[in-house]
Amino acid sequence: MPKYTLGSLLIGIGLTIGVIASCRPIEHGGLMWSYLAVSLILMAIGDFLLYSERRSVLEEWGWWAPIEEEEVEELEGQSEIKEG
Amino acid sequence: MLGVLVASLLWGVVLLASLSLVSLRTGVSFGGIAISAMIAWNVVYLIGRLYGREGTIEDSTKFSVISSTINSAHIGVISTIPAFLIIGSDIPLISSITVVLIGSILGVSSTMHLSEIVQKYPFPSGIGASTIIRGAGRAVMRAKYFFIGFLVSFLLTSALALTVHSEVIPPEIHLQKILLHGREWIPLTVSLSLMALGIGYLTGLLGLVTLVSGALFYLLAMPLGITKGWFPSEWILEGESAQYLFQREVAVHVGVGILLGSGVAGAILSLTYFREVSRKILSWLTSPLVYIPMFLSFLSIMIVSLRFSSAGASVLSSILVVILLAIALLSSSVTLGKTDWVPLYGYSILALALVFLITKEGIPAVLASALVASAIASSSLSLEIEKASSLSGVSTKKIRKSLFFSSIIGPILAIAFLVIIANWIGTSLAPAPQARGLASLMGLFSGTLTKDFLLGGFLVGAFMSSCGIPEIGLFSGLGGIIPMSIIIPIGIGSVLRIVIEDVLGLDWEVEKARPLFLGFIIGEGLAVFLGVTLLA
Numbered sequence: 031m032p033k034y035t036l037g038s039l040l041i042g043i044g045l046t047i048g049v050i051a052s053c054r055p056i057e058h059g060g061l062m063w064s065y066l067a068v069s070l071i072l073m074a075i076g077d078f079l080l081y082s083e084r085r086s087v088l089e090e091w092g093w094w095a096p097i098e099e100e101e102v103e104e105l106e107g108q109s110e111i112k113e114g
Numbered sequence: 115m116l117g118v119l120v121a122s123l124l125w126g127v128v129l130l131a132s133l134s135l136v137s138l139r140t141g142v143s144f145g146g147i148a149i150s151a152m153i154a155w156n157v158v159y160l161i162g163r164l165y166g167r168e169g170t171i172e173d174s175t176k177f178s179v180i181s182s183t184i185n186s187a188h189i190g191v192i193s194t195i196p197a198f199l200i201i202g203s204d205i206p207l208i209s210s211i212t213v214v215l216i217g218s219i220l221g222v223s224s225t226m227h228l229s230e231i232v233q234k235y236p237f238p239s240g241i242g243a244s245t246i247i248r249g250a251g252r253a254v255m256r257a258k259y260f261f262i263g264f265l266v267s268f269l270l271t272s273a274l275a276l277t278v279h280s281e282v283i284p285p286e287i288h289l290q291k292i293l294l295h296g297r298e299w300i301p302l303t304v305s306l307s308l309m310a311l312g313i314g315y316l317t318g319l320l321g322l323v324t325l326v327s328g329a330l331f332y333l334l335a336m337p338l339g340i341t342k343g344w345f346p347s348e349w350i351l352e353g354e355s356a357q358y359l360f361q362r363e364v365a366v367h368v369g370v371g372i373l374l375g376s377g378v379a380g381a382i383l384s385l386t387y388f389r390e391v392s393r394k395i396l397s398w399l400t401s402p403l404v405y406i407p408m409f410l411s412f413l414s415i416m417i418v419s420l421r422f423s424s425a426g427a428s429v430l431s432s433i434l435v436v437i438l439l440a441i442a443l444l445s446s447s448v449t450l451g452k453t454d455w456v457p458l459y460g461y462s463i464l465a466l467a468l469v470f471l472i473t474k475e476g477i478p479a480v481l482a483s484a485l486v487a488s489a490i491a492s493s494s495l496s497l498e499i500e501k502a503s504s505l506s507g508v509s510t511k512k513i514r515k516s517l518f519f520s521s522i523i524g525p526i527l528a529i530a531f532l533v534i535i536a537n538w539i540g541t542s543l544a545p546a547p548q549a550r551g552l553a554s555l556m557g558l559f560s561g562t563l564t565k566d567f568l569l570g571g572f573l574v575g576a577f578m579s580s581c582g583i584p585e586i587g588l589f590s591g592l593g594g595i596i597p598m599s600i601i602i603p604i605g606i607g608s609v610l611r612i613v614i615e616d617v618l619g620l621d622w623e624v625e626k627a628r629p630l631f632l633g634f635i636i637g638e639g640l641a642v643f644l645g646v647t648l649l650a
Contacts, residue, residue, distance in 0.1 A: 037581065041578055041581060041586075042326070044574075044577065044578070045326075045327070045330065045574060045578060045590060046330055046334070048570065048573070048574035048577075049327070049330045049331060049334070049335050049368065049574065049594075050330075050334065050335050050338060051570060052368045052371070052566075052567060052569075052570025052571050052574060053331075053335040053336075053339055053344070053364050053365070053368055053567070053570075054339070054344050054566075055344055055345070055363075055364065055566075056564055056566050058342075058343070058344045060566040061566050061569065061570045066570055066573065066574075069574065069577075070573055070574075070577050073574070073577040073578055073580075073581075074577060074580075076581060077577065077580045077581040077582075080581035080582060080583070081580070081581055081582045
């Protein structure tokens with residue numbers, strides 16, 4: 031499984047648990063801290079996996095990734111080709 | 115040509131009215147030069163024929179610059195100024211216009227010494243916009259699809275509002291009544307909104323994130339909470355109103371927390387780019403184009419703060435805002451250049467928090483966040499424009515006059531439009547998610563709001579966004595803030611994008627579908643804005 035798939039999955043599970051843990055009203059004990067802690071740990075691992083792979087994630091998602099200087103010329107070249 | 119100036123002003127006003135309303139309704143802002151450039155070539159061609167000469171790339175660039183600068187003014191205004199209305203105050207008109215105007219001018223002037231950044235980093239949207247501005251061959255087709263989308267959406271929304279439906283927003287279909295007898299509390303209401311469909315389409319997978327987040331709130335957390343006895347069981351008995359009660363009492367606070375957390379995480383991520391420009395800060399700050407508007411920024415925040423707090427607190431908060439402004443402008447320039455994303459909301463949260471914690475007053479705090487947001491919005495657009503115009507072979511000197519001119523008009527119009535629709539802000543028609551976030555933060559600091567829902571959401575949002583894609587947190591937060599009736603069509607729009615890309619190919623998607631769905635957004639946004647204005 032690619033690192034970004036695993037990272038996204040962990041963040042997704044973390045979000046699910048985190049939303050539930052955050053939705054308990056204060057009169058019923060408020061935040062479910064233990065669940066929230068699990069959620070944040072899962073997301074932190076997911077962050078770690080995704081951050082190192084975010085270039086792939088951004089490309090996969092159709093966004094632009096942080097681009098290195100040497101790639102600028104290539105991109106500008108592409109824009110010329112598109113116009114042509 | 116005078117015709118180009120008039121047309122660009124009109125187009126800028128249409129975009130501003132429509133997209134301000136869209137941003138207030140959904141929390142998603144559409145700015146940038148590419149949207150304005152969509153019809154630039156066609157307009158310039160038609161005006162050229164009236165004058166008996168051919169339109170030039172310079173005219174096309176000027177049209178795009180003026181209209182996009184006017185439109186983009188809404189981004190800084192809509193995410194901050196409505197916070198006044200949400201906390202139950204009036205908009206302080208003169209202070210708001212002054213502060214937003216100074217921010218807007220600072221944004222434009224401060225980028226004049228950042229040409230090196232424009233050359234060094236790709237600014238992908240700027241590259242994209244330059245191909246649109248120059249691409250005469252396909253411009254006719256793009257504009258055709260855009261106008262089809264615009265007209266269909268505008269006419270459909272207006273017709274529904276005038277005939278079968280008595281409200282200004284499109285009608286909703288209550289699928290739960292048809293599909294889920296006895297379980298009407300499950301929110302399967304779908305708004306017949308082409309705007310929401312377009313937002314989902316243009317944001318791609320981010321729209322799916324909002325759909326998933328909405329489902330987590332309404333289809334998982336709400337039923338679980340009712341089962342566990344966290345929420346009154348009468349909510350279920352009240353059928354459809356359960357979702358509105360859950361949204362008002364719980365989801366909106368958690369969603370706002372996620373929004374705030376992701377904003378702050380985004381600003382921190384952006385700060386990591388600061389070291390790349392830190393060596394330039396002295397030469398940048400010593401330019402009169404930077405230090406004069408910076409000084410005016412300092413003065414404006416100090417004068418407003420002095421009305422509410424001590425001289426010491428006012429001076430301290432103004433100095434800190436100016437320091438934050440300098441760091442934010444430089445680091446967000448690199449962030450935009452590298453990633454095509456701007457941490458505008460995160461820095462405006464930090465500005466609000468700084469001023470509120472020092473002065474304990476909401477008015478200077480919201481104005482400081484509006485100043486920072488306007489400056490970043492304006493500076494980002496200027497950099498994008500500079501990239502686009504340099505690639506189009508148009509001298510940046512020639513477009514700077516247009517840029518300054520429209521950066522003055524834009525904020526004034528943006529605030530005027532906000533005042534027109536002020537009565538709707540905070541309602542389900544215009545929940546103004548980002549501004550609500552700022553209002554909640556002030557409520558938290560002043561002790562009028564409990565921290566639980568907000569804190570949980572904040573931590574979730576901050577951890578989610580630390581993966582390097584802060585928009586995931588923003589779009590998750592929206593799942594708790596905007597109604598499910600809008601979230602479902604946003605999700606459908608995202609799925610359509612995937613299907614169209616796969617079935618019809620990337621070229622069809624970019625050249626035809628994208629302008630069509632953009633037309634959907636602007637058409638409905640304008641129709642609803644006009645409807646709201648007429649009712650006001």
